Amino acid sequence: MDDILPRHFRQLDGKEPFTFACHPGVPCFTECCRELDLALTPYDVLRLKNGLGMHSGRFLERYVIIEHDPETIFPVCYLTMVDDGRASCVFVRPEGCSVYADRPGACRAYPVGRGAARRQDGTISERFLLIREPHCRGFAEAASQTAPQYLADQGLADYFRFNDPVTSLLQHPRIRAGFRPDRRQLDLYILALYNLDMFRQEMADGRFALRRPLAPAELQGLAGDDEQLLLLAIRWLMQEFFAEET
Numbered sequence: 001m002d003d004i005l006p007r008h009f010r011q012l013d014g015k016e017p018f019t020f021a022c023h024p025g026v027p028c029f030t031e032c033c034r035e036l037d038l039a040l041t042p043y044d045v046l047r048l049k050n051g052l053g054m055h056s057g058r059f060l061e062r063y064v065i066i067e068h069d070p071e072t073i074f075p076v077c078y079l080t081m082v083d084d085g086r087a088s089c090v091f092v093r094p095e096g097c098s099v100y101a102d103r104p105g106a107c108r109a110y111p112v113g114r115g116a117a118r119r120q121d122g123t124i125s126e127r128f129l130l131i132r133e134p135h136c137r138g139f140a141e142a143a144s145q146t147a148p149q150y151l152a153d154q155g156l157a158d159y160f161r162f163n164d165p166v167t168s169l170l171q172h173p174r175i176r177a178g179f180r181p182d183r184r185q186l187d188l189y190i191l192a193l194y195n196l197d198m199f200r201q202e203m204a205d206g207r208f209a210l211r212r213p214l215a216p217a218e219l220q221g222l223a224g225d226d227e228q229l230l231l232l233a234i235r236w237l238m239q240e241f242f243a244e245e246t
Contacts, residue, residue: 004198005129012112012128012147020111020150021141024096028137032110033092038079042066042233043162043195045077048224049197051102056197063090066190073175073187079104105159111136112147116160118167162227165234166193174242185241192233196226199233210236211245 005011012018017173022029040048049059058216060066065078084187090164091099097107113129128147132139172179192199192208202208203222214222221229238244 004049008133009113009129009131012100012130014126014128014148015146017144017146018130018139018150019141019144020138021143022110022138026137026141028135028188030092030094030096031135032133033089033097033107034086036087038081038089038106040077040079040104040194041159041163042166042230043159044106044195045194046162046196046230047102048099048104048225051099054192056195060190060195068186073180073185074170077190077194105156105163108154108156109151111138112150114147114151114160116164116167118164118171122168124164124167128187143232158227162230165231169234169237169241172238172242179241180240188240189237193230196229196233200229203232203236208236211239 022032045064047058049056052059054062060077062079065080066075067078068075080090082090089097090096091103091211097103111131111133113131115127115129117125119125129145152167191202199208200222202241210218210232217225217228218232218235221227221232
């Protein structure tokens with residue numbers, strides 16, 4: 001496994017401890033906020049747009065680059081970077097992250113990477129990676145933890161709770177069998193998962209609908225609960241792409 005990983009990456013057992021901490025006293029503080037391609041998950045956008053008090057459509061226009069790469073099945077949303085010669089994150093400041101409470105999951109998890117795969121019974125299996133880049137001095141800190149402990153301490157439980165269900169779509173058996181979304185479906189993918197405020201309006205206006213009655217939690221999503229709305233959006237896409245109504 002390690003032989004095929006990118007440079008500075010290695011597989012990390014969930015029980016293996018490692019030393020790391022990041023804080024303003026570390027010499028490289030905020031260096032990891034520059035020269036990066038930061039892919040955003042649907043829950044990342046949910047947290048950021050709500051933390052900034054923005055409509056999801058406005059957030060996408062201002063802060064997101066959507067790439068349709070022929071090598072990937074679905075579009076990927078990237079956070080825009082500042083054209084300052086260092087491709088700095090748009091939210092980084094000299095004193096640190098200006099959206100720290102709602103920072104993306106990848107920022108929270110660094111230097112740990114987590115891969116999630118959906119088993120046939122619907123449960124999630126995890127794999128961990130450790131990213132040890134030369135510039136990072138956080139590994140000289142004394143704090144020791146395992147990957148699951150570190151991710152829990154960084155407040156990632158909610159991120160996993162609302163991002164892992166997307167694997168039912170991304171890892172659907174029909175994709176392995178050759179399914180590829182058409183242009184309309186690609187647009188629906190972005191609208192439903194990333195432009196939640198517009199998705200809510202489309203549902204409320206009757207242009208989008210499930211082919212079954214909405215559950216109480218789903219009704220809460222339409223009433224204003226974005227987390228429940230995200231789960232509803234995933235179920236709706238499963239219906240639209242794969243004719244699955246559960």
